[in-house]
Amino acid sequence: MFGKRESTIIRDGAALGYDYVPEVLTHRESQMEELKTLLEPTFRYGRTRTAFLVGGVGSGKTATAKRFCYDAMKYAAKEGIAFDYAIINCRQKFSEFEVLLALVRHFDPNYPDRGFAPSEMFSAFKRHVAKSGKRLVVVLDEVDVLIRKGAGDLVYNMTRMGEEDPKMVVSLILIAQEYSLGQIDEASQSTFGRANLVRFPKYDGEQLHSIVKARADMALVPGGINPDAISLIADLAAGMGDARYAIELLDIAAREAEGKTLGVVTAEEVRSAKARTFSVVTESKLLDLDLNGRVTLLAIARAIKDKSYVSTADAQKTYEVVCEEYGVPARKGTQFWSYVKNLESQALIVTSMRSDEKTGGRSKHISLPDIPSKVLAEKLETIMDEETPPRLYNIRGGKTF
Numbered sequence: 534m535f536g537k538r539e540s541t542i543i544r545d546g547a548a549l550g551y552d553y554v555p556e557v558l559t560h561r562e563s564q565m566e567e568l569k570t571l572l573e574p575t576f577r578y579g580r581t582r583t584a585f586l587v588g589g590v591g592s593g594k595t596a597t598a599k600r601f602c603y604d605a606m607k608y609a610a611k612e613g614i615a616f617d618y619a620i621i622n623c624r625q626k627f628s629e630f631e632v633l634l635a636l637v638r639h640f641d642p643n644y645p646d647r648g649f650a651p652s653e654m655f656s657a658f659k660r661h662v663a664k665s666g667k668r669l670v671v672v673l674d675e676v677d678v679l680i681r682k683g684a685g686d687l688v689y690n691m692t693r694m695g696e697e698d699p700k701m702v703v704s705l706i707l708i709a710q711e712y713s714l715g716q717i718d719e720a721s722q723s724t725f726g727r728a729n730l731v732r733f734p735k736y737d738g739e740q741l742h743s744i745v746k747a748r749a750d751m752a753l754v755p756g757g758i759n760p761d762a763i764s765l766i767a768d769l770a771a772g773m774g775d776a777r778y779a780i781e782l783l784d785i786a787a788r789e790a791e792g793k794t795l796g797v798v799t800a801e802e803v804r805s806a807k808a809r810t811f812s813v814v815t816e817s818k819l820l821d822l823d824l825n826g827r828v829t830l831l832a833i834a835r836a837i838k839d840k841s842y843v844s845t846a847d848a849q850k851t852y853e854v855v856c857e858e859y860g861v862p863a864r865k866g867t868q869f870w871s872y873v874k875n876l877e878s879q880a881l882i883v884t885s886m887r888s889d890e891k892t893g894g895r896s897k898h899i900s901l902p903d904i905p906s907k908v909l910a911e912k913l914e915t916i917m918d919e920e921t922p923p924r925l926y927n928i929r930g931g932k933t934f
């Protein structure tokens with residue numbers, strides 16, 4: 534009533550969220566068909582299968598696997614088939630132990646998180662599967678992280694469950710990014726060699742255009758975005774062929790336009806969104822990190838400042854300061870290094886051997902991908918401040934409660 538009013542552009546904010554799965558995935562019809570054909574014997578005859586979805590970043594692998602599971606559940610209910618699925622993101626559940634815990638807890642939510650060895654947990658999982666009498670599909674998303682953690686055997690054993698006992702019907706959908714295939718060791722390659730490959734090529738500009746258009750139709754009010762703003766988003770994301778980046782641009786641009794009076798998303802908000810986003814270091818990846826990962830990455834971002842590289846030793850010194858600031862126990866050498874390697878396995882940083890400015894000898898150095906260190910540090914600080922329990926604010930010398 535008084536003065537300027539903010540416009541309403543976003544109709545359904547959830548449709549812009551990073552874990553939203555649309556009903557229909559355009560340009561992924563053939564991959565969906567392949568997946569259905571591959572896994573049909575699981576539904577029909579209780580035969581186990583392994584599908585391996587491979588493609589670049591934001592190429593629709595996770596969304597396709599999830600949509601498949603959701604639709605399969607409906608189909609099974611209609612046909613009277615006892616079916617269930619479990620979707621596990623191995624980047625969030627780093628270790629073999631955590632993945633096994635998630636699998637057992639799928640059936641028994643009260644299963645304790647200590648006291649059992651992985652082999653016992655795997656047996657518990659098998660017993661549950663057999664007892665449930667259900668045909669199960671397990672999605673191991675970002676499975677390369679698990680393999681690099683040395684848990685290739687678990688994946689292999691899961692592919693063999695049906696051969697061991699026909700009552701245990703567990704089919705797998707394994708998902709990995711294309712680049713990680715080279716990093717999978719030989720032993721694990723034999724596991725993947727048995728799997729049926731479904732490829733997810735990069736989206737081109739036109740395909741991204743129609744994906745963004747469809748998402749805008751769903752999420753925004755009619756006419757909420759100018760056609761040239763959609764084209765610009767598609768162009769910006771076409772380099773990586775990355776639909777996630779395209780939708781993130783749409784989301785940020787729409788939120789910015791929402792605060793203005795014009796009532797429509799224009800190319801200007803898209804440009805501004807571009808300036809605030811980075812294709813590799815997306816907000817969703819930062820949100821997925823646990824506290825140790827966030828503290829380590831913040832330390833790296835702060836230590837690197839405007840340089841291209843920072844030595845691991847210098848990063849670790851800053852890490853100790855950041856830990857103190859956030860009230861997190863600082864870990865020593867090998868544990869700190871494992872945090873660094875975890876960040877690298879998620880493509881958030883890159884490590885390399887370089888000659889050290891100070892000592893002249895060669896040592897491990899860390900660099901950041903396409904994001905200014907200051908922006909990264911600010912993003913992490915915002916996330917951590919929002920999620921840090923109030924009592925920790927005392928340590929930072931901020932508000933007292």
Ligand SMILES: Nc1ncnc2c1ncn2[C@@H]1O[C@H](COP(=O)(O)OP(=O)(O)OP(=O)(O)O)[C@@H](O)[C@H]1O
Nearest residue numbers: 551553558559590591592593594595596744776777
């Ligand atoms: N064909 C499509 N139609 C509509 N939305 C899509 C399509 N493909 C991907 N998306 C959306 O783009 C985003 C990224 O897709 P998804 O998470 O499936 O990528 P991914 O291949 O798993 O990438 P990563 O390897 O980085 O995990 C999601 O929000 C998803 O809903």
Ligand SMILES: [Mg+2]
Nearest residue numbers: 594595596674
């Ligand atoms: Mg994914």
